[in-house]
Amino acid sequence: MGSSFGELFRITTFGESHGGGVGVVVDGCPPRLPLNLEAIQAELDRRKPGQSKITTPRKEDDRVEILSGLLDGLTLGTPIAMLVRNRDQRPQDYREMEVAYRPSHADATYQAKYGIQARSGGGRASARETIGRVAAGAIAKQLLARAQGTEVLAWVQRIHNIEATIDPEQVSLAAVEANIVRCPDGAAAERMIERIEAIGREGDSCGGVIECIVRKPAMGLGMPVFDKLEADLAKAVMSLPATKGFEIGSGFAGTLLKGSEHNDAFLPTADGRLHTATNNSGGIQGGISNGEPIVIRVAFKPTATIRKAQQTINERGEATTLEAKGRHDPCVLPRAVPMVEAMVALVLADHLLRQQGQCSLW
Numbered sequence: 001m002g003s004s005f006g007e008l009f010r011i012t013t014f015g016e017s018h019g020g021g022v023g024v025v026v027d028g029c030p031p032r033l034p035l036n037l038e039a040i041q042a043e044l045d046r047r048k049p050g051q052s053k054i055t056t057p058r059k060e061d062d063r064v065e066i067l068s069g070l071l072d073g074l075t076l077g078t079p080i081a082m083l084v085r086n087r088d089q090r091p092q093d094y095r096e097m098e099v100a101y102r103p104s105h106a107d108a109t110y111q112a113k114y115g116i117q118a119r120s121g122g123g124r125a126s127a128r129e130t131i132g133r134v135a136a137g138a139i140a141k142q143l144l145a146r147a148q149g150t151e152v153l154a155w156v157q158r159i160h161n162i163e164a165t166i167d168p169e170q171v172s173l174a175a176v177e178a179n180i181v182r183c184p185d186g187a188a189a190e191r192m193i194e195r196i197e198a199i200g201r202e203g204d205s206c207g208g209v210i211e212c213i214v215r216k217p218a219m220g221l222g223m224p225v226f227d228k229l230e231a232d233l234a235k236a237v238m239s240l241p242a243t244k245g246f247e248i249g250s251g252f253a254g255t256l257l258k259g260s261e262h263n264d265a266f267l268p269t270a271d272g273r274l275h276t277a278t279n280n281s282g283g284i285q286g287g288i289s290n291g292e293p294i295v296i297r298v299a300f301k302p303t304a305t306i307r308k309a310q311q312t313i314n315e316r317g318e319a320t321t322l323e324a325k326g327r328h329d330p331c332v333l334p335r336a337v338p339m340v341e342a343m344v345a346l347v348l349a350d351h352l353l354r355q356q357g358q359c360s361l362w
Helices: 037-047 107-114 120-125 127-148 186-201 229-238 251-256 333-359
Strands: 010-015 021-027 064-066 080-085 151-159 208-215 243-248 294-300 310-313 319-322
Touching: 010 127, 021 127, 037 064, 037 127, 037 333, 080 127, 107 120, 127 151, 127 333, 151 186, 151 333, 208 333, 229 243, 229 294, 229 333, 243 251, 294 333
Parallel strands: none
Antiparallel strands: 010 021, 021 080, 064 080, 151 208, 208 294, 243 294, 310 319
16 A cells, blocks of 8 residues: 555555554565664664754654664564654644645645545654654665775755755765754755754745765666666655656756766776766666766755645635644655655665575576
């Protein structure tokens, strides 16, 4: 029913925003992988609410419980179940929304599809569902780092119309985490924070763009035709709440270039690995990774739930006005950075296992 993702490294998330808890079952993780549980918690801490003045004030510790799949810090090769319990629930904040559909939210479409929904906090449409993805992505990150030395790192590239100047090859995790907006361009970050606060005071919201780089990816990941690596990456990140656009490499800007300008020339190497003079392809050619850094960008719309009065309809189709209550991010991007990293890592881990299974027998 749309709650599972992946082929060999497969995850299934569960839970609602204001239910008892949310979590994930990870199936297909190889056995004997040493897991750093503190690293899993650290990723959840980057995602959790209430971490700064520009995020939702909901207070959740988001402490992860590992229910199965581990022995003495090593994976067993069996399903790994992880649970985060909801503590700071306020379903009463959503009573107005039980009779009015929030514009551009999932309320109306969920009701039309299922005829019933967990409306408190958006249920499965809430970004709280991504806790399971981030926890699973933390495992995928450790698998990729151990197997290939691969690093997955994302940051905020743009908020509203404020664009950062960033060299993806030079970005570090420390620089990303140096400020609350997770933009490694310090000057731009200050302006972004001011803009988010100003728009939040108006009862409104804003969106932006997250950029992500994969360093030292394995070569040969991805399949021709339907399972191209960039196609699976696009599906993965576009399954995150509030996403509205995907680019890889030169993206839409590449349409302004001629072929002679856009082509990535191959260069000779001492070890026989592929290397290109430029990386307009974003590390993927013909749907298959070429070993160069994979660079993607994801567009996030403004948060749909805002305090400003909006025209809408109720379940009976009658016109009404809604002023949403509850605790919502005026901008989702700072907390979405670990979500993007998680989904990218899950795709790469899945394709790494698929590559090993098909092409590493001899």
